[in-house]
Amino acid sequence: MLVFNSEMHILTYVIVLLQSGMLLFYQLPYYLTRPQDKSRLWHLILLILLILYNVTRGLFPDPTYNLLLIAQNVIAYGSLFLMASYFPFFLYKVLELENLRFHALHIRQKSSMQPTNSYLTKLEVHVLYGTLVSWISMTIFPFFQVSQWIEVLVTNIGFMILNIMLISKTITNVRMLEQSLTKFKAEQLNRFRSNCWNCGLSERETQVAVLLCKGLRYQEISKTLFIAKKTIEGHTHNIFLKTGAKNRIELIQKLGLG
Numbered sequence: 001m002l003v004f005n006s007e008m009h010i011l012t013y014v015i016v017l018l019q020s021g022m023l024l025f026y027q028l029p030y031y032l033t034r035p036q037d038k039s040r041l042w043h044l045i046l047l048i049l050l051i052l053y054n055v056t057r058g059l060f061p062d063p064t065y066n067l068l069l070i071a072q073n074v075i076a077y078g079s080l081f082l083m084a085s086y087f088p089f090f091l092y093k094v095l096e097l098e099n100l101r102f103h104a105l106h107i108r109q110k111s112s113m114q115p116t117n118s119y120l121t122k123l124e125v126h127v128l129y130g131t132l133v134s135w136i137s138m139t140i141f142p143f144f145q146v147s148q149w150i151e152v153l154v155t156n157i158g159f160m161i162l163n164i165m166l167i168s169k170t171i172t173n174v175r176m177l178e179q180s181l182t183k184f185k186a187e188q189l190n191r192f193r194s195n196c197w198n199c200g201l202s203e204r205e206t207q208v209a210v211l212l213c214k215g216l217r218y219q220e221i222s223k224t225l226f227i228a229k230k231t232i233e234g235h236t237h238n239i240f241l242k243t244g245a246k247n248r249i250e251l252i253q254k255l256g257l258g
């Protein structure tokens with residue numbers, strides 16, 4: 001069943017509407033309120049590329065358009081290439097999967113991924129592998145010219161589940177941050193949040209900063225936040241760089257928790 005007298009299947013249209021709603025009413029407002037949280041930027045780019053891929057694959061090629069078929073194919077396959085190339089970089093940046101560093105930075109389409117960071121649960125690992133099936137199928141289905149609704153369903157379902165997982169992790173992280181701040185007074189909390197904002201700390205860096213101010217060691221922070229120790233060290237470096245603090249005592253003073 002096609003829509004608007006075009007080649008776009010109604011399932012493609014529904015999925016584009018859902019993704020556009022997620023982009024406009026959740027990801028974009030959140031990013032605009034916290035522009036220092038780069039993970040939201042990476043997520044925005046993923047959604048934009050995914051919407052572009054679905055729209056172009058749904059509309060092109062169509063001989064009724066006043067555009068050369070070869071140009072339509074270039075646009076459609078170009079959006080597919082952009083989406084498929086960006087995805088490893090997205091996983092590497094947002095989920096901090098060090099094993100994807102080479103693939104992400106060199107934009108090579110290889111599917112070998114064994115997450116090493118212990119903060120990923122078994123369910124999340126299965127979700128990632130399911131998303132890889134969608135990622136790989138993006139390049140296989142056009143070759144075999146399967147039906148559009150099958151291509152759209154398989155290539156999008158993994159990404160949709162991944163989006164739900166990331167939203168769930170964001171909610172969990174916010175709750176963990178609030179629990180870490182429960183012992184501080186309201187005035188300290190307001191000053192702390194304001195200082196973190198002014199220093200440009202991301203959501204994850206803010207969580208690490210709280211635990212650093214509490215005196216926890218890297219290994220303890222790693223176990224608390226379920227993040228690799230090496231990642232904690234990287235966040236700590238960024239925190240001291242952004243705040244200008246030279247040690248934990250100065251960090252406590254600059255963030256207003258002293």
